[in-house]
Amino acid sequence: MFSSKESFQKNFLKRLEMTYGKTFRESTSRDQYNTLGIMVREYISSNWIQTNERNRAENNKQVYYLSIEFLLGKLMGQNLLNLGIRDVVQEGLEELGIHLEKIEESESDAGLGNGGLGRLAACFLDSLASLNLPGHGCGIRYKHGLFDQKIADGYQVEYPEQWLRHGNVWEVRKPDQCVDISFWGEVESREADGRLEFSHTAAETIVAVPYDMPMIGYQTNTVNTLRLWSAEPAHHPPLNRDLLSYKRETEAVSEFLYPDDTHDEGKILRLKQQYFLVSASLQSIIRSYRNKNGTMHRFHDRVALHINDTHPVLAIPELMRILLDEEKMEWDEAWEITVKTISYTNHTTLSEALEKWPVYLFKPLLPRIYMIVEEINERYCQALWERYPGDWNRIEQMAILAHGVVKMAHLAIAGSHSVNGVAKIHSEILKNREMKLFYGFEPEKFNNKTNGIAHRRWLLKANPELSDTITEAIGGDWVREPEALIQMKRFIYDAGMKEKTAQIKQLRKEMLAQKIYSQTAIKVDPESIFDVQVKRLHAYKRQLLNVLHIMYLYNRIREDSNFSVYPRTFIFGAKASPGYYYAKKVIKLINSLADKVNSDPKVSKMVKVIFMENYRVSLAESIFPAADISEQISTASKEASGTGNMKFMMNGALTLGTLDGANVEILEAVGPANIFTFGLTADQVLNYYENGGYRSTEYYHHDARIRQAADQLVNSFFHETEGEFEAIYDSLLAHNDQYFVLKDFSSYAEAQERVEQTFINRSEWQEKSLINIAHSGSFSSDRTIKEYSDEIWKIKPMIR
Structure with missing residues (x-):
């Protein structure tokens, strides 16, 4: 039924009418989605049965x-891709006046x-x-x-x-x-x-x-x-x-x-x-x-x-x-x-x-x-x-x-x-x-x-433009043997490849900017640095460190007329467990800061803050290809591995991270010049836990940036109910900052300055991006499995 465009169309129309008792013109996107799904399931049924029978027989x-x-x-898009029938289906549907993407949106x-x-x-x-x-x-x-x-x-x-x-x-x-x-x-x-x-x-x-x-x-x-x-x-x-x-x-x-x-x-x-x-x-x-x-x-x-x-x-x-x-x-x-x-x-x-x-x-x-x-x-x-x-x-x-x-x-x-x-x-x-x-x-x-991560979903499916460019450059073997991506190192200094991958990144940023506008009515600059932290909201993942740095930038821009930053769009996506009071307060803080930053005429020219609602797999597929910076800033020793770091890397984003989890192996793979690291090491963190010696109040009293941002959590800076962010303030000072947010703040701010300085040199940035893509194949789940x-x-x- 998928042997040709014509065969597909004929079977699709017949199956739709038989299943729903209505003409194609009367059908909804969900009718069309279900019809296509039934056809795919029938198409693979013999292989499914044979796989089970083969296991039993052998x-x-x-x-x-x-x-x-x-x-x-x-699953629809991934299944069509894996079966090698996506193009036939897409062309057949387009002739019927249907966009495959529209059908895929019907899937939960x-x-x-x-x-x-x-x-x-x-x-x-x-x-x-x-x-x-x-x-x-x-x-x-x-x-x-x-x-x-x-x-x-x-x-x-x-x-x-x-x-x-x-x-x-x-x-x-x-x-x-x-x-x-x-x-x-x-x-x-x-x-x-x-x-x-x-x-x-x-x-x-x-x-x-x-x-x-x-x-x-x-x-x-x-x-x-x-x-x-x-x-x-x-x-x-x-x-x-x-x-x-x-x-x-x-x-x-x-x-x-x-x-x-x-x-x-x-x-x-x-x-x-x-x-x-x-x-x-x-x-x-x-x-x-x-x-x-x-x-x-x-x-x-x-x-x-x-x-x-x-x-x-x-x-x-x-x-x-x-x-x-x-x-x-x-x-x-x-x-x-x-x-x-x-x-x-x-x-x-x-x-x-x-x-x-x-x-x-x-x-x-x-x-x-x-x-x-x-x-x-x-x-x-x-x-x-x-x-x-x-x-x-x-x-x-x-x-x-x-x-x-x-x-x-x-x-x-x-x-x-x-x-x-x-x-x-x-x-x-x-x-x-x-x-x-x-x-x-x-x-x-x-x-x-x-x-490892499924590179077929997170690169081949999520970023088809980059996938096609890679295949044109090194052939298609990388889809089956992802470590073949290392051949992309040949093109690190190739002006044409750098320009092509830069254009793809820009296209993906524009697509994400449109999605952001449709969800939030906020316009972001696709030319700005897309600085992304998307993951579960947990204290050890330190979304708060990111927030305090944005607060520092806000304060500096407001107070110092000579200070400017390269335009930056900070993008967050996260869910907090329903019973996790502290994490939910951090989400409120991110959104309150977004309101403050985005409505300020002076600051919003340089900085925007976006919280993308209901972070999930399908949204992630839009975000990873558009990111310039991958925020992997957990307290060292706390993140077992991370896999978001691999998805960003595979799509050409550069990691800004602590020496934690798989960040360490990304550093080993790409070299220190192609990743932005900062902060305490795992040994240093564990030493503090075992032997004490850390007092967060010292950092509060000796760093004016920290003191100002921390005080703004509990003074009238945010127009919220009094005491709204007191729990966050107390976590930093009264409870001695369990995850070393204040300790790592200065190092993090310096790393962010390095990000900006590097991004300004677009040619150098693209070289680093290509190095990350080339080394990402070893982080495929095929290798892990x-x-x-x-x-x-x-x-x-x-x-x-």
Whole structure:
């Protein structure tokens, strides 16, 4: 149906009329989108079936990537691109008077994630399929993904995200493969054949129904699967339960991504979600495995389970439960299979993000799982005692169960054969500081896998003009072998290439300027420096440092008639977690500053501040190609890796950043002349945390720039309610500036001056931009996935 423009048009019109019972002229953009989606899904269906059949027939080892988040974004454009049919579709639709872009706008962003964690999972699925590797995703089909953000009077207001409001053309419901998930109840034991057996009785059961989505590789026949689970009431509801409340509680399990866990009710729901994901996924995976293999004794030879951060760590005791209670294995064999099957990625050094669950909630909700965790802990502590006899302090620190909580990161390390960080510096911090005791006990488990991004989405799709220019210069091999982008180094001093890439950047800036105007009614200068910080709003990511510097520029321009700056447009995009009071105050501050700056006749000639509402994948695809400066200014040691830094780099933006996460590896790749670094190093930050010695008030008293900007947070500078930004002011001074914003301010301001001086020399700037593009191929998720496949999962490409 996509063999030619004419064939496509004929099939498209026929399918639209058959599906909707209306003529083409009467159809809406959504009708047209759904029709095209159905056609694409049919087109790939045979490859999807053949991929699954090939895996079964060849008994390939397969990896299942368990993640609480999959931030997919829109799929239509990417699928058309990967299938190589975008041009045919675009030309066919244009002859019918339809713009493909208009149809694509009808698609909702599949916002089943909060940020980097979920987007990484989506990029990995793209690479697995494109590399013909047998790898699938397992997640939750949230009815509402991350909230839709509106800005009202400068404040973030959250609305339920409605990505399923018009259905999801890409999914296939598989009710015949549903599984039961058990909560609450009791555990009974009995002796049988000389061994103690356990059964979970009087449990409350809910049903997990799978919805499968095809993950299409780039110009390959491989179509892997993302299986998302939806929670539904059991056919026979529990006795002595109010049916309405049971139904409501059941559906809540897959209703919202990250329900508020401030109170016990929210904690129970989040724990339910985590067990729901792993139990449904494991039951399904084992059922499929047993259909081919029968016995579970060599399960790890055919299945790799990867847990993306601590949320799916319950896969460890759940696999043990199945092996012990259903397969009747002895503990030692079950534990050996579990450890060999499971691998774990750590995504953070933030202690608050290393999950701990209170026993008083965990034990009644998951009684059999708790028993198994207890036994794992006993045996793990015994092994520690044998290695470190008498070292009670060490054992207490490493225990999985201690002080009334289950420590999920400890369970993840104990129950997996591989523990990896996501950037070189992050992995070293894990080994030498955060998980030093565990590294000392089992050093062979620890390794690094620096994150990567799907270059086909973030360059080929997001920036087709630059992609075409690269292909004209070095050929098209880079799409399959992204490290071939290094050949662009040949053109660093080529005047024609510099001019061409500069024109593309200017085009993208003009397109973004139009989008900004349509959203905000603010006109920005496309000739100005587009200085961009888009990411989740968190104190350690230090949007506040950026804001204080803009406040300093405002003050200087207002007070010094001889001072000027090269025109600069500061662009922010960020969502704050609904319960994160401080982060929401920073969003209000950004918007209040934007009002102040943009309405000032003198300042706004040189500086504009833009906050782009509802930051998401599809908006990011417009922002990354337009950026000149990539703000990656987290407190050193706090950002595990970052992937936005890679997306900006790949599109020719220069990084302004601390020596944190993958910024360090970007610096190694491009050299110090092609990145703007500043601030404390990770070692210096960690030394302050360990030994003290930092007093933020000293910087406040000795730097007039800091003092003026900080005071403006609490004096009448902003025409807001009194005390509006007091929490931010107190974080800097009363609470001693936990993330060293004031310490790094001067260094940051100097780096910003270097940015301006460099940008003025456009030829030099384009050389640096091309160097960044040339070195960006090593930050493709294809490279990352090859490392995971070869070194951790031990999976091989399927025959195409």
